[in-house]
Amino acid sequence: MAEDKKRDDYTIEMDKLDQGSKAFEAAPVHQTRSTPASGSLSNNPILPVLAYCGSSILMTVMNKYVLSGLDFNLNFFLLCVQSIVCIVAIQSCKSAGLITYRNFSSDEAKKWFPITLLLIGMIYTGSKALQFLSIPVYTIFKNLTIILIAYGEVLWFGGSVTGLTLFSFGLMVLSSIIAAWADIKHAVESSGADATSKVSTLNAGYIWMLINCLCTSSYVLGMRKRIKLTNFKDFDTMFYNNLLSIPVLIVFSLLAEDWSSANINRNFPAETRNNIIIAMVLSGLSSVFISYTSAWCVRVTSSTTYSMVGALNKLPIAVSGLIFFDAPVTFPSVSAIVVGFVSGIVYAVAKVKQNAKPKIGILPTANPGPVSASSQSIRDGLRS
Numbered sequence: 199m200a201e202d203k204k205r206d207d208y209t210i211e212m213d214k215l216d217q218g219s220k221a222f223e224a225a226p227v228h229q230t231r232s233t234p235a236s237g238s239l240s241n242n243p244i245l246p247v248l249a250y251c252g253s254s255i256l257m258t259v260m261n262k263y264v265l266s267g268l269d270f271n272l273n274f275f276l277l278c279v280q281s282i283v284c285i286v287a288i289q290s291c292k293s294a295g296l297i298t299y300r301n302f303s304s305d306e307a308k309k310w311f312p313i314t315l316l317l318i319g320m321i322y323t324g325s326k327a328l329q330f331l332s333i334p335v336y337t338i339f340k341n342l343t344i345i346l347i348a349y350g351e352v353l354w355f356g357g358s359v360t361g362l363t364l365f366s367f368g369l370m371v372l373s374s375i376i377a378a379w380a381d382i383k384h385a386v387e388s389s390g391a392d393a394t395s396k397v398s399t400l401n402a403g404y405i406w407m408l409i410n411c412l413c414t415s416s417y418v419l420g421m422r423k424r425i426k427l428t429n430f431k432d433f434d435t436m437f438y439n440n441l442l443s444i445p446v447l448i449v450f451s452l453l454a455e456d457w458s459s460a461n462i463n464r465n466f467p468a469e470t471r472n473n474i475i476i477a478m479v480l481s482g483l484s485s486v487f488i489s490y491t492s493a494w495c496v497r498v499t500s501s502t503t504y505s506m507v508g509a510l511n512k513l514p515i516a517v518s519g520l521i522f523f524d525a526p527v528t529f530p531s532v533s534a535i536v537v538g539f540v541s542g543i544v545y546a547v548a549k550v551k552q553n554a555k556p557k558i559g560i561l562p563t564a565n566p567g568p569v570s571a572s573s574q575s576i577r578d579g580l581r582s
Contacts, residue, residue, distance in 0.1 A: 249495075273326060336407070341373070
């Protein structure tokens with residue numbers, strides 16, 4: 199993974215857009231599969247795949263558990279706790295010699311701070327969207343971010359979108375439409391004032407989801423540019439993202455959130471207080487698990503397998519919302535999950551095929567030769 203960070207060929211993987219993930223990883227294009235040692239559990243490809251899927255589900259479910267309370271409004275505090283837990287965890291691992299990352303540098307911190315602000319916008323709007331939407335709907339709509347990122351790459355980085363990728367985008371849009379229709383239909387069929395309340399909640403969730411998609415695409419595209427300039431590795435990125443976000447989140451929490459004793463009691467009811475605190479800590483730890491298991495998965499399998507795991511991982515995350523929470527289980531909702539799952543597989547296959555051949559003559563959205571003066575100026579600025 200270390201050498202691959204020095205490459206200019208970066209691809210956006212679907213799993214990197216999961217809620218709360220604070221690590222950005224470039225999928226290695228030319229990764230040789232490690233030869234498993236006989237009887238070695240650490241080199242068994244099944245274990246890292248299961249560990250990666252489990253950590254992704256753990257983060258989403260724990261966040262949803264904390265945010266599912268109708269009175270919870272300390273989102274900045276939640277994100278701050280997660281960042282602190284993550285810093286403590288990776289610093290402990292570094293002290294124990296399990297991982298390594300560069301020491302803090304004020305110069306690098308100044309360069310990285312704008313990316314941290316974009317990250318805060320991404321995870322905050324994601325937490326608000328997850329607060330109002332069910333896990334399946336959130337997971338399905340999150341796929342729309344991939345479309346924004348793909349066309350951002352076409353505009354600013356000379357990327358391209360193949361016909362098969364375009365087809366996967368169509369499936370993503372279709373799954374989002376089905377999911378929204380299923381949610382609204384279920385809310386409208388509720389009786390009395392409850393229906394109005396549910397529709398209002400969904401509308402708020404969709405607005406936050408739209409803002410989250412815009413924030414996420416801005417974060418990933420900005421990250422791609424900055425990470426090539428700083429040559430950050432996985433845990434370098436995690437260290438700076440979390441460390442720099444802590445003071446900002448503390449200030450936002452103190453200024454924008456209600457810290458009265460009455461509001462604290464509403465957010466942390468006595469009967470569930472310990473469970474909520476444990477869930478917040480586990481959510482922070484899961485971001486470390488996701489980064490570690492991602493690297494582990496690539497090391498013992500291949501970038502192709504890792505890409506497919508990222509696509510297939512959407513299904514268990516969505517299903518976890520049906521199992522652990524009261525997400526409506528209807529034919530339209532299940533259909534939306536299936537279509538979203540298929541779109542993920544098609545997207546992963548398209549990226550594998552695209553990376554396996556020279557990027558010439560790709561239609562219908564290959565970056566054309568002549569471009570406008572403004573577009574060329576933007577592109578030259580980003581490449582400088």
